[in-house]
Amino acid sequence: MAYVPVPKDLTKVKTKVAFNLTKRQLVCFGGGALIGVPLFFLLRGPVGNSVAAMCMMLVMLPFFMLAMYEKHGQPLEKIVGNIIKVAVIRPKERPYQTNNFYAVLERQEKLDKEVYDIVHGNQKLAAPAVRKRRKDRAAG
Structure with a gap:
């Protein structure tokens, strides 16, 4: 008899839409393909296939990272936003204050x-x- 592991915490299970991908992944992959494939065909003639393929991969990489990378339940844009807030926006010195x-x-x-x-x-x-x-x- 076959056994299927069922996770105890079902909040982390994401619904798959098509091709075993979530909506977020489909949108990000579609956006990457929408920008990367025409770029490949535009650059293929002037610079050659291998350079055009490398440029296409470099342009599509951020879209793939947005689709796939997740840490502690947060997607990449939230992580980058938090890093920017800490490093740039908020003051470096945060004095300790209490309400006695x-x-x-x-x-x-x-x-x-x-x-x-x-x-x-x-x-x-x-x-x-x-x-x-x-x-x-x-x-x-």
């Missing part, structure tokens, strides 16, 4: 006290910044 929970609680407590003082009319206890804002509003 204790500092947040202290700021919230100070704001609560300030609001309480404003609501209950304790002018002396209100923070100086609040008094300054009140003066600015009264003047302006």
Whole structure:
């Protein structure tokens, strides 16, 4: 009796459309053929068959890489995009920043006290910044 291995994780199984290729692979191979084959026939006369074939392969190689290369579930254009973001777009120095929970609680407590003082009319206890804002509003 023949046994067929069935993968445990079926999310990595891709549906095949034609010739045991996915839609992505068919589109990339079609694009490569659409550009590479006419280039071969245009260059075959002036430079010879072998040079034309090498040029055709060099032009079609990126399309084949886009169709076939995948690392950690990401296609080539996402990998290249991530490399460009890290190397060019984002800043080289990324300082470590945290949001200290204790500092947040202290700021919230100070704001609560300030609001309480404003609501209950304790002018002396209100923070100086609040008094300054009140003066600015009264003047302006």
